[in-house]
Amino acid sequence: MSFMPDSTRLRSTVEALSALSTRNTLSDGCAQAAEWIAAHLAQIPGIEVETMRYVMPKGRRVPEPRFAPNVIGTLPGRTDRRIVLSAHFDSLNLSVRPHEPGAPGANDDASGVAAVLEVARLLAAIQPECTIHFALLSGEEQGLLGAHALAQRAQREHWNLEAVLNNDTIGSSGNLLGLSDPTAIRVFSEESPRHNARELARWMEWQTRQHLSDFRVKLVLRRDRFGRGGDHTPFTMRGFSAVRLTEVHEEYSRQHTPDDLIEHMDFDYLAHVTQINALCAASLAQSEPAPSFVRIVRDQSHSTTLRWQGNSGQKYAIYWRDTASATWRGCREITPEGDAFTLQTTIDRVNKDDHFFAVASLGGIPQPAQ
Numbered sequence: 488m489s490f491m492p493d494s495t496r497l498r499s500t501v502e503a504l505s506a507l508s509t510r511n512t513l514s515d516g517c518a519q520a521a522e523w524i525a526a527h528l529a530q531i532p533g534i535e536v537e538t539m540r541y542v543m544p545k546g547r548r549v550p551e552p553r554f555a556p557n558v559i560g561t562l563p564g565r566t567d568r569r570i571v572l573s574a575h576f577d578s579l580n581l582s583v584r585p586h587e588p589g590a591p592g593a594n595d596d597a598s599g600v601a602a603v604l605e606v607a608r609l610l611a612a613i614q615p616e617c618t619i620h621f622a623l624l625s626g627e628e629q630g631l632l633g634a635h636a637l638a639q640r641a642q643r644e645h646w647n648l649e650a651v652l653n654n655d656t657i658g659s660s661g662n663l664l665g666l667s668d669p670t671a672i673r674v675f676s677e678e679s680p681r682h683n684a685r686e687l688a689r690w691m692e693w694q695t696r697q698h699l700s701d702f703r704v705k706l707v708l709r710r711d712r713f714g715r716g717g718d719h720t721p722f723t724m725r726g727f728s729a730v731r732l733t734e735v736h737e738e739y740s741r742q743h744t745p746d747d748l749i750e751h752m753d754f755d756y757l758a759h760v761t762q763i764n765a766l767c768a769a770s771l772a773q774s775e776p777a778p779s780f781v782r783i784v785r786d787q788s789h790s791t792t793l794r795w796q797g798n799s800g801q802k803y804a805i806y807w808r809d810t811a812s813a814t815w816r817g818c819r820e821i822t823p824e825g826d827a828f829t830l831q832t833t834i835d836r837v838n839k840d841d842h843f844f845a846v847a848s849l850g851g852i853p854q855p856a857q
Contacts, residue, residue, distance in 0.1 A: 490609045490765035492602075492758040500527075500601035501593050501658070501749050508588030510578040512543065512555050512625045512632070515586070520576050521556040524623050527604060528560035533611045534621070535561045541626075541636035548585075548629040557633045560607050560621035562772075568617040569641075570771050571651040571729075572606055572764060573634070573718055574599025575627035579743045589745040594752055596627070598658030602761040609765045615772035617649065627655075627718055628743075634718035642725045650687050650771055650852065651729035652764055653719035660756040662738035669753065671703045672760050675719075675731040677710040683728040684719075686845065686853050691730070691767050693806070693815045698766055702759040705735060706813055712737075728852065732760060774851035775801050778830070781846045781856045783839050791839045793856055794831040795846050799824055802849035805832060807842045820849060 503523060507516040521538060528536045539557040543549045558576075578592025591597075600623055607621045626632030634653075641648050661667030676688035685708070692704040711717050711731055719729035734756070741747045775798070784792040793805065802822050806815045817837070823830045834844070845853030 490762055490769065492605050492609065492761040492765070494754045494758045497601040497605055497757050497761065498754050500604055501597040501752065504576065504597040504600060505591040505593040505749050509580065509586070509590040510576060510592055511585040511590055512577040512629055513549070513585035517577055517625055518556065521558050521625065524558045524576060524600065524604070528558065528607060528621065531560070531607055531611050533562055534607055535563065537561070539637070541633065543626055543629060543632050546630055555625045555633065557625060557637055558623040562607070562611060562615060562619040564615040564618040564772065566616050567647045569620060569646050569648045570617050570768060571620045571622050571648065572603050572654070572768055573622040573624055573651060574603045574654045575624045575633065575718055576600045577625045577628055579628035580745060581743045591745065591747055593747050593749040594658045595656045595742050595747055598656065598752065598757055599654035602654050602657060602757065602764055605761050606765045606768060610769055610772070613769060613773065616774065617772040619768060619772050624718055631716060631718055631721050634721040638721040638725050638727065641727065648727050651719055651722045651727060652767065653717055653729060653731045654760070654764065655717050655731060656733050656737060657760045658752040658757040659734055659738065660736070660753040662736045663740065666736040668735040669756050670701060671705045671735050672763060673705045673707050673733050673735055675707045675709060675711050675733065677723060679723065681726040682723055683852055684723055684730055686855060687728045688730045689813070689815060690847070690852050691763070693818070694767055694770060695763055699762070702763065704763065708813060770850040771852070775848040777848050777851050778803065778846045778854055781854045783844060783856045789838055790833050790835045791837055791842070791844060792831060792833040793844055793846055794829065796828055797830050799826065799830065804847045804849050805834060806845045806847065806853045807834060807837055809842055
């Protein structure tokens with residue numbers, strides 16, 4: 488599966504959004520950006536477009552309650568399963584008032600918006616099993632408010648939401664210290680019994696390693712940057728599996744300032760990050776249902792037998808890794824036969840004492856074996 492993002496289109500999106508003097512959620516520029524995004528999503532065949540209005544409550548950066556827009560593009564799937572690709576389109580300049588100019592927000596986060604819009608174009612022609620929502624959110628800089636509104640809706644409407652890929656500040660490969668890595672993107676994830684975000688991140692690293700030779704995922708095994716937050720967190724708080732993608736070497740002096748400009752971005756780098764989003768989203772969207780009740784057979788053996796509930800004749804992937812490794816080191820694709828309650832396979836000469844195991848539908852998120 489190969490997806491080639493168009494760097495020219497990525498640049499065009501960032502140029503258009505950063506040309507607005509501000510996209511602060513309290514400004515007219517936010518509404519203009521929402522209209523621009525909705526119009527461009529509407530041009531993509533097969534994408535259904537919704538402007539979702541929500542109320543921002545009074546808070547530290549919101550003097551009075553007011554309505555704000557999220558823009559949601561939807562590619563309908565054949566089942567009730569869903570995935571979300573997100574980015575925030577609002578911007579911020581901490582040194583001026585909300586309606587004043589000087590918040591171009593090119594990298595934070597017009598870069599993420601450009602990636603999500605490009606993935607929508609790349610995936611519009613597929614016929615997914617899962618519905619894909621391309622969520623462009625406002626209110627991030629006021630406390631992740633647009634993401635909270637969408638996550639609350641997903642919970643209220645009982646969405647069968649399997650994964651959220653949040654893109655925030657993904658368009659620069661280096662910083663002013665001279666640190667640079669044009670070959671990697673950080674993926675932040677937290678571990679919790681309420682969701683599968685850590686396994687989503689681990690799977691993204693594996694997928695990237697298998698399909699891309701010149702770019703990689705750098706796993707960061709924490710919720711977010713130290714002391715900071717992002718739009719994936721309102722989803723994990725409600726039990727949904729969500730991760731954050733962010734460039735490896737941020738330049739903090741440009742964030743939330745007039746210096747967050749397009750000339751500081753690397754569009755070849757942004758194209759690689761966009762490609763990872765497209766690759767992973769397409770795989771998830773076309774995968775079959777995940778296995779359940781994945782168990783390790785408790786025998787004494789130099790091999791490991793796994794059992795799970797699933798669909799006989801469906802393709803599955805078996806993953807394993809050393810207990811000291813954060814990344815999957817082996818994978819085997821199988822099509823087991825038998826009763827749905829007794830599907831099983833044995834991994835020869837890989838012992839259960841030294842390794843962790845998981846089972847996934849082919850192209851889906853691994854479910855850890857207990």
